[in-house]
Amino acid sequence: MEAYMTVALVDERIDSAARSALEALGYHTIAMPKCLRLAEAVASHPDMLTLHLGDTLLTEGGYLSEARGIFDEIEKLVPRLKIKAITETLSPKYPSDCLLNALRVGDMLFCRERSLSADAIERARTCGLNIINVNQGYPACTVLALGKSHAITADRGMARAMQKVGIEVLLIEDGGIELPPHEYGFIGGASGVHGDKVYFIGDLLTHPCGGAIAEFCRGAGLEPISLGGGRLRDLGRIIFIDSDGDNKDGEQ
Numbered sequence: 001m002e003a004y005m006t007v008a009l010v011d012e013r014i015d016s017a018a019r020s021a022l023e024a025l026g027y028h029t030i031a032m033p034k035c036l037r038l039a040e041a042v043a044s045h046p047d048m049l050t051l052h053l054g055d056t057l058l059t060e061g062g063y064l065s066e067a068r069g070i071f072d073e074i075e076k077l078v079p080r081l082k083i084k085a086i087t088e089t090l091s092p093k094y095p096s097d098c099l100l101n102a103l104r105v106g107d108m109l110f111c112r113e114r115s116l117s118a119d120a121i122e123r124a125r126t127c128g129l130n131i132i133n134v135n136q137g138y139p140a141c142t143v144l145a146l147g148k149s150h151a152i153t154a155d156r157g158m159a160r161a162m163q164k165v166g167i168e169v170l171l172i173e174d175g176g177i178e179l180p181p182h183e184y185g186f187i188g189g190a191s192g193v194h195g196d197k198v199y200f201i202g203d204l205l206t207h208p209c210g211g212a213i214a215e216f217c218r219g220a221g222l223e224p225i226s227l228g229g230g231r232l233r234d235l236g237r238i239i240f241i242d243s244d245g246d247n248k249d250g251e252q
Contacts, residue, residue, distance in 0.1 A: 005243045006194060007077050009046040011235035017228035018201050027194075027240070028077060030070060035063045039092045041179060045189065045236020047140040048090075051100040051120050052239060053109075054127040058100060058120055061085035078243045086117040095137050103139040103188070104129065106148035108165065110158070112137040134161045140237060141189040146198065150220035152187055152213060170216040176207040177232045185234025187213075192238025198222045202232040 005028050010019065012031040022029050032050075034043035037060075042048045051058045057074070064071055064085045071083050088099050095115035102111035102120060109124045113133040124131055135157055136142055142155040143162070151162050152170045159169045172187065179185025192199050198217050203226045204210045217224040 005077060007074060007241045007243070008192070008194075009050065009074075009239040009241070011044045011046065013044060014201065014235055015228060015233075021227040022199070022238070030073060030077075033067050033070065035060070035066070035090060037062065037090045037092065038097055041182060042097070042236060045141075046239045047101055047189065047237040048097065049100065049236075050239065051102055051117075052241060053104065053120070053123045053129070055080055056082045056084055056123055057241070058084055058086055058117065058123060060088070060090045060099070062089060074241070078241055080243070081241065084119070084123075086119040088117050088119075098137040101138050101140050103143055103145060105145045105151070105162075105167065108132050110134055110139045110143070110161065112139075132161060132165065134158060138186070139188075141186045141234070144187045144191050144193070144198070146193065146217060146220040146222050150216065152216060154187065170209075170212065172207075172209040172213065176209070177234050178202075179234040185232075187232075189234035189236050190232040192240060193222065194238075194240040196222055198224050199238055200224060200226050200232055201228075201235055201238070202226065203229045204232065206231045 008022050008027040008029045010029050010031055012033055019029050032044050032046050098115050099117040102109050102116055109129045110132045115137045142153055143158050144152040150168050153159050154172050154174045159171050162169050175184045177185040177190050190201050204224055214224045
């Protein structure tokens, strides 16, 4: 019988306290190295480098070759997972940097359709997902999805798009999340959801809306957990992949 485990893809720049906290909770963390074709601030963000849809993890072909050892480790730990390269090439200039940035919520995939990789669109349709086209090229960064019916964001456009399809949204203020050298980062990039827990990179209560976020998470049936101290830090989401089947982003 294969041992059950959950892999957590994290930015290689995650602090040791946060990574140790995840490991202590039973997750096998894998630090994603930088892709030199992305801007430094997001070069090792999992949600810029990969997109997990069904039994497939999509990534850029060049990055797959450059980080072959990392992907070999993922394949060994999650043997049911197929790792496939998209045909397009990442670049630091928008929108070619967000080829893999999309947000799955239940049977919906929120994305800027003309920016997302054609391979990702095809894969989403194969999975039976409804594609919700939005103006925001970085929906995975800007939104924290809590199951099928709740979400948190500071992006008003994303809030409207999600509310139109019946998702209850907590609209928070900008700021309170670090993403050097930018003025601030985003809630989706500073968190990750697995099971009935939502994990924050840093101390959630340092955020100006921290109390409201915690209450909203609990109202959605999820327990907020801060992975260490200090301000929240946008490191491109923690992407969880179970070894025994399909993870449904925003629906764990």
